[in-house]
Amino acid sequence: MTETGERPRVGFFTDTSVCIGCKACEVACKEWNAVPEDGLLLTGMSYDNTQGLGADTWRHVAFIEQRKPVDVFEAAGQADAGSELQVEAGSELQAGAGTGMRWLMASDVCKHCTHAACLDVCPTGSLFRTEFGTVVVQEDICNGCGYCIPACPYGVIDQRKGDGRAWKCTMCYDRLGVGMEPACAKACPTDSIQFGPLDELRERAESRVQALHDAGQPEARLYGEDPDDGVGGAGAFFLLMDEPEVYGLPPDPVVTTRDLPSMWRHAAVAAVAMAAGVAACFVRAGRRSR
Structure with a gap:
């Protein structure tokens, strides 16, 4: 609690540099929230079997393959620079050694925007801001109008086939109410997904970016943490190892109802x-x- 008695706003910090693509977060999300199985969409071209966020995929781990030269010895040297960087350096070493390939893995989720356009357009009040600062859909009063879907600048919200109502990540609202962290963060084995007060997460993220820069990773950057961006900052922000477009994220998102x-x-x-x-x-x- 803050000094005024209000709850601090909470959120996710997803550090993609230590994501190993295990998809434990996807499984935990589905199991806890009873999200329907959405089929295996393996194409033979990628290990990404969920393709993107949707009504039946509230956490999506993307596998992004890049043909970039990887200096194995440089990567190994980074691993020796400190235990904090060993996971990232090890994953790049395995993916790139002898192949000229590197995998960028990232667990995407609803951004729980500060200025959420989906809230502005919902005619029934199905979408609401919780006491934790998150954005949740109350499916029992959703009328399936679909206005929220084009309103979302990230393309997160979707209607479930055969149902018609809108569904998305709730940041495990039921777990937050009893002092538990969201299922995806609990299941993540590398702490790629971190949950907590947003102010603390932003400070931690800045330190992590600086550590990566000091270790020779100048491409590391934060996405969605800036309160002055087009959506007022996100409740779920990311550390990326390349441009946002590489991860399928809009470079300059704006609230569509501005x-x-x-x-x-x-x-x-x-x-x-x-x-x-x-x-x-x-x-x-x-x-x-x-």
Whole structure:
């Protein structure tokens, strides 16, 4: 609790540099939240069998293969630089040694935006902001209108086939209420997914990026942590090892409803002007009939 008695906002920090692609987070999410099995979509071209976030995939571990030269000896030297970097360096060494390939693995999830467009467009109040600062869908009052789906700048929310209602990550709202961490973070074996107060996570993330830079990884960067970005900062942010587009993330996300207030103001002015014009016509018509 804060000094004012309010709960601190909580969220996820996903450090992709230590993700090993085990998909334990996907399994834990499905098991705890009773998310339906969505089939195996293996194409023979990738180990990624879930393809992307959706109504039946609330955590998605992406496998991104890159043909980049990997200096095995440099990677091994990084591993000796400190135990904090050993997992990342080891995974790159295994993926790249002798192949010229590296795998970037990242567990994606709903961003629980500070300025959430899905909340703005929901006509039933099915989507709401919890006391933890997260965004949750109450499926029992969702009418399946689908307005939230195009409103999301990340393409996270989806309607379930044969059901029609919207579904997405709840950050395990039921677990938070009893002091437990979300199932995905609990199951992650490398602490790639970290859960806690957002302020603490942001400080930890900054330190981690600096450590990677010091170890010769200048491409390490944070995504979604900035409160001044287009969505007011995300409740689930990431440490990436390449450009956001490589991970299928928009480089400059914006809240899609940002222009709604001005649009309503313009509409109100237009309505008043129209009403005044109609009234003037009636007044003139009345004078002519005299």
